[in-house]
Amino acid sequence: MNSLKKVAACIKRNKSFLITAHTNLEGDALGSELAFAELLRLLGKKAVIVNDDKIPVGYEFLSGVDSVHRYKPGMKVANFDCFVLLDCSDLKRCGDVYKLNKFNKPVLNIDHHISNTYFADISWVEPHVSSCAEQVYKLFKAMRVPLNKKSALALYVGILTDTGSFRYSTTSAFTHQAAADLLRYGIDVARVYRNIYEDKPYQDMVLLAGILSGIKRVSAGKIAWVEIEKGVTHNKTISFDLSERVLSFLRAIKDVEVAVLFKKIQGRNNEVRINLRSQGKIDVNKIAQFFGGGGHKTASGCTVRGTLAQVKKKVLTKIKGYLR
Numbered sequence: 001m002n003s004l005k006k007v008a009a010c011i012k013r014n015k016s017f018l019i020t021a022h023t024n025l026e027g028d029a030l031g032s033e034l035a036f037a038e039l040l041r042l043l044g045k046k047a048v049i050v051n052d053d054k055i056p057v058g059y060e061f062l063s064g065v066d067s068v069h070r071y072k073p074g075m076k077v078a079n080f081d082c083f084v085l086l087d088c089s090d091l092k093r094c095g096d097v098y099k100l101n102k103f104n105k106p107v108l109n110i111d112h113h114i115s116n117t118y119f120a121d122i123s124w125v126e127p128h129v130s131s132c133a134e135q136v137y138k139l140f141k142a143m144r145v146p147l148n149k150k151s152a153l154a155l156y157v158g159i160l161t162d163t164g165s166f167r168y169s170t171t172s173a174f175t176h177q178a179a180a181d182l183l184r185y186g187i188d189v190a191r192v193y194r195n196i197y198e199d200k201p202y203q204d205m206v207l208l209a210g211i212l213s214g215i216k217r218v219s220a221g222k223i224a225w226v227e228i229e230k231g232v233t234h235n236k237t238i239s240f241d242l243s244e245r246v247l248s249f250l251r252a253i254k255d256v257e258v259a260v261l262f263k264k265i266q267g268r269n270n271e272v273r274i275n276l277r278s279q280g281k282i283d284v285n286k287i288a289q290f291f292g293g294g295g296h297k298t299a300s301g302c303t304v305r306g307t308l309a310q311v312k313k314k315v316l317t318k319i320k321g322y323l324r
């Protein structure tokens, strides 16, 4: 039996599901959760979504976000048969939500990260696929569950955001076919784009401009990097949105092979969050894995201990080694 069939069989034999996704919740994680929960409801199953993070700014328009719970230590959840992790390459990527699986119920994992550790009882991992949402779309088709507006919109948002609006190399003919199919359910693409990528507070845009003014380049312009000091990003959700924007700007600079963002994490001294983006030649998943993180070949992240100056030196030296 292939992995997709195993996932379908697992859904059929269980009645109630606890669903989660990775921390730094974004479009693919949230969209996949909402669509997966809808698939379960359409099959007459029970589904509860719990995340370590709150709903990111700009995604409030998705239907079903009001019923998404945020994890609190000691919180009680209704009993469930199966614990589902979406868009997570390992168990701890869901933050502390895994602690809710006290009774060690079977773990189901649907993911598209090349760094996946196959930690789950049932793993369906497709590293070449654009998004977890594209996998959930395939699941709808494989299980012959008809899509509706709610699930189509959630899947469209997952695919749109994880492909960087259909421009990353994981965007396939199938990705476009799936998107075309999803648009048949009455999705207002202009409104979706405006909700997610525009409509941003003026102050956030000024903050972004300030960060971008600090761009540095090394290795004959093949590496572009920028740092975000602790305190600049007072709001975690906004900071994540800013991270994506900053990285996408860095990637767009001529000659850049690798874009790096160094970010001090609020409340965590001596730790720096690193986000890496590659134009394709350099496998940044390998670089992130060297520092205990992971992700995709062209997009990955890790957290490194040390001061900003120490971490910058270590990480940039490592990247330079790959450029040779």
Ligand SMILES: [Mn+2]
Binding pocket: 028, 029, 087, 112, 131, 132, 162
């Ligand atoms: Mn994803």
